[in-house]
Amino acid sequence: MSYPTFSLFTGAGGLDIGLEKAGFEVRACVEIDDDCRRTLQTNTKRMRWGNKVRFFRDINEITANDLLQAAKLLPGEAYLLAGGPPCQSFSTAGNRQSIRDPRGSLLYKYVEMVGDTRPRFFVFENVRGILSAAIKHRPLKKRGPSYPPLEPEEELGSLLKQVILPLFRDELGYEVVFGLVSAADYGVPQDRQRVLFIGSRDRELGTEPYARKGIEMPIKFLLPPTHNRKGKNGLPTWKTLGDALEGLHDPKPEYTPYSPARKQVFELIPPGHNWRYIRDNFDDEFTQKVMGGAYSSSGGRVGFWRRLSFDKHCPTLVTSPTQKATGLCHPIETRPLSVREYARIQQFSDEYEFAGTTASKYRQIGNAVPIGLSHYVGKRLIEIIETDSTEDKSAFASVI
Numbered sequence: 001m002s003y004p005t006f007s008l009f010t011g012a013g014g015l016d017i018g019l020e021k022a023g024f025e026v027r028a029c030v031e032i033d034d035d036c037r038r039t040l041q042t043n044t045k046r047m048r049w050g051n052k053v054r055f056f057r058d059i060n061e062i063t064a065n066d067l068l069q070a071a072k073l074l075p076g077e078a079y080l081l082a083g084g085p086p087c088q089s090f091s092t093a094g095n096r097q098s099i100r101d102p103r104g105s106l107l108y109k110y111v112e113m114v115g116d117t118r119p120r121f122f123v124f125e126n127v128r129g130i131l132s133a134a135i136k137h138r139p140l141k142k143r144g145p146s147y148p149p150l151e152p153e154e155e156l157g158s159l160l161k162q163v164i165l166p167l168f169r170d171e172l173g174y175e176v177v178f179g180l181v182s183a184a185d186y187g188v189p190q191d192r193q194r195v196l197f198i199g200s201r202d203r204e205l206g207t208e209p210y211a212r213k214g215i216e217m218p219i220k221f222l223l224p225p226t227h228n229r230k231g232k233n234g235l236p237t238w239k240t241l242g243d244a245l246e247g248l249h250d251p252k253p254e255y256t257p258y259s260p261a262r263k264q265v266f267e268l269i270p271p272g273h274n275w276r277y278i279r280d281n282f283d284d285e286f287t288q289k290v291m292g293g294a295y296s297s298s299g300g301r302v303g304f305w306r307r308l309s310f311d312k313h314c315p316t317l318v319t320s321p322t323q324k325a326t327g328l329c330h331p332i333e334t335r336p337l338s339v340r341e342y343a344r345i346q347q348f349s350d351e352y353e354f355a356g357t358t359a360s361k362y363r364q365i366g367n368a369v370p371i372g373l374s375h376y377v378g379k380r381l382i383e384i385i386e387t388d389s390t391e392d393k394s395a396f397a398s399v400i
Helices: 014-022 034-042 064-071 106-117 158-171 208-212 241-246 260-266 275-281 284-296 339-345 358-367 373-386
Strands: 003-008 022-032 054-056 080-083 120-127 173-181 192-202
Touching: 003 208, 014 022, 014 080, 014 373, 022 064, 022 373, 034 054, 034 284, 054 064, 064 106, 080 106, 080 373, 106 158, 106 275, 120 373, 158 173, 158 192, 192 373, 241 339, 275 284, 339 358
Parallel strands: 003 022, 003 080, 022 054, 080 120
Antiparallel strands: 120 192, 173 192
């Protein structure tokens, strides 16, 4: 059976590949980035898209009717609308301009598309910062007893409580389960933490018992993990970087090289270590020199001078593996992870091609949803779709 789907903010296609593997059928996608579009169009056969998918460029220049016509569907006939608006404005890094940033305002466009196409389900993916983002940003240095009290819109979490949930639940009438998940809990060799919102038009997620008790249904009740960091509860342990790269043939790795000075420092660090190895094994003067301004900062330094280990999971892939605070140095070779290694960790096939410069390829892969995570989400939704018994559909909440 076909389960027609719309894809917004498609990027390099990680979310869509996993959903297609689960059984959904993407019929129209929207992606403004030229390199991402070239990547998608280059790989249409690998994604089983062929010529059946209609590509749209700018979501601000199309309507829901454009998507429906391209997919030959009426409102309410699509099974799924999936995607995550650009996440920089919600990130815990940077200025966090939230919905006042033009990228943040794309949240409203996503909601508009859900409301006008009325899919049976939606999947909304974003960074963890969206849970604590404020509608109106006030820098931390301007908070506290010396400053005026926070306005309701400046409270941390106001975006979620005052905008996102009211839009999905009250205005659109969708049942919503949301929460922070790690891709590593679902067989991805990367501790990539992302927020998922999953909505059901027909209230098929089983949240009613929780709602009656005035609490949120945990997303891990809808998406029970398949792996555990320490192998608890009879689950296999998290996959490692070695698992991800096993058998990879990458004789001429594509990467952005370190400067000679950075390479010299990285050569001092064994696999699985970071700046602390320098602190513990070299004098303070040398540590201050290599750490620069970060030497006197507190917290948030785990990524400085980090060399990965084949025996451990990979941390979150960022859009560039050469940034000082988020280093992703290869375990053995003194270089960043290559483009193809990046792709393996995000679970793209070795045949999947990425368009653009090396920097663009890193960005496309680093922004993607890991395929294993999207595949699992897709499978869970199809299990719900194909379950006829109302009793079974509410079984997720039967333990309370």
